[in-house]
Amino acid sequence: MKLAGKFALVTGASRGIGKACALKLAELGADVAVNYSSSKVKAEEVVSLIREMGRQAVAIKADISKQEEAEALIEETIKSLGGLDILVNNAGVARDSLLIRMKEEDWTKVLDTNLSSVFFTTKSASKYMMKKRRGRIINISSVVGVSGNAGQANYAASKAGIIGFSKSVAKELAPRNILVNVIAPGFIETDMTDALTEQQKEGILSVVPLKKYGKPDDVANLAVFLASEESKYLTGQVINVDGGMNM
Numbered sequence: 001m002k003l004a005g006k007f008a009l010v011t012g013a014s015r016g017i018g019k020a021c022a023l024k025l026a027e028l029g030a031d032v033a034v035n036y037s038s039s040k041v042k043a044e045e046v047v048s049l050i051r052e053m054g055r056q057a058v059a060i061k062a063d064i065s066k067q068e069e070a071e072a073l074i075e076e077t078i079k080s081l082g083g084l085d086i087l088v089n090n091a092g093v094a095r096d097s098l099l100i101r102m103k104e105e106d107w108t109k110v111l112d113t114n115l116s117s118v119f120f121t122t123k124s125a126s127k128y129m130m131k132k133r134r135g136r137i138i139n140i141s142s143v144v145g146v147s148g149n150a151g152q153a154n155y156a157a158s159k160a161g162i163i164g165f166s167k168s169v170a171k172e173l174a175p176r177n178i179l180v181n182v183i184a185p186g187f188i189e190t191d192m193t194d195a196l197t198e199q200q201k202e203g204i205l206s207v208v209p210l211k212k213y214g215k216p217d218d219v220a221n222l223a224v225f226l227a228s229e230e231s232k233y234l235t236g237q238v239i240n241v242d243g244g245m246n247m
């Protein structure tokens, strides 16, 4: 198996894209820490599915928007699994509204959860990975971080921030054999996109050349490739998984 003997942490792995990444990493042989903030039962279900595959798994509760909890998550992962080779920064939230109606708390919530969290976990994990002289960091951004989107100034800013952060860190960590890449999904069917109105969903579909929504596995398949030895010469890249929305 491609990822046998590797230890992975996926943030926000109780549902959606994070869950798909955790399961796919385990399918390929990795042991996986499943982070969640409130969905304990769902996270434990993911852990059970991974253990049924014969891999080690652990559910770890941590609100990654808080520095102490994000740092403790990295420590707990290394302690429970025995190491950390692959970090998938996936957890994220949206609090959409037009700029003139956007409350400061919605700005802060989205920036803290989607962007500051990536700084906290990446900084902590890279200290460990630098000593090992290897590591893979995969950050989940969004097509709107590249293109912007009306009603999502906070979300787009957080996702654009992930791109600038990842490119900078990719340059810093390359000499230590730590590869950092970004996946920018388009419309993927999860709880997050379920919250959109039918009108919004149709609007999105009309600009997707492949004329269908993506599935969590479409993102997870790329994440495991970026985590694997097959991807040795790829760092600092932003790869869209969006049915052709952004070309």
Ligand SMILES: NC(=O)c1ccc[n+]([C@@H]2O[C@H](COP(=O)([O-])OP(=O)(O)OC[C@H]3O[C@@H](n4cnc5c(N)ncnc54)[C@H](OP(=O)(O)O)[C@@H]3O)[C@@H](O)[C@H]2O)c1
Pocket (backbone or CB within 6 Å): 011, 012, 013, 014, 015, 016, 017, 018, 035, 036, 037, 038, 039, 040, 062, 063, 064, 065, 090, 091, 092, 093, 113, 140, 141, 142, 143, 184, 185, 186, 187, 188, 189, 190, 191, 192, 193
């Ligand atoms: N779905 C899409 O179309 C799409 C498109 C582009 C980018 N993305 C990005 O892909 C990522 C996953 O999206 P999704 O659609 O799978 O979302 P989702 O179904 O809403 O799941 C979000 C996950 O993030 C976790 N989470 C939220 N806040 C957290 C916090 N403070 N600390 C730790 N975990 C937290 C949730 O944990 P709990 O269950 O415990 O709350 C859950 O596991 C996000 O970064 C999102 O922005 C999604």
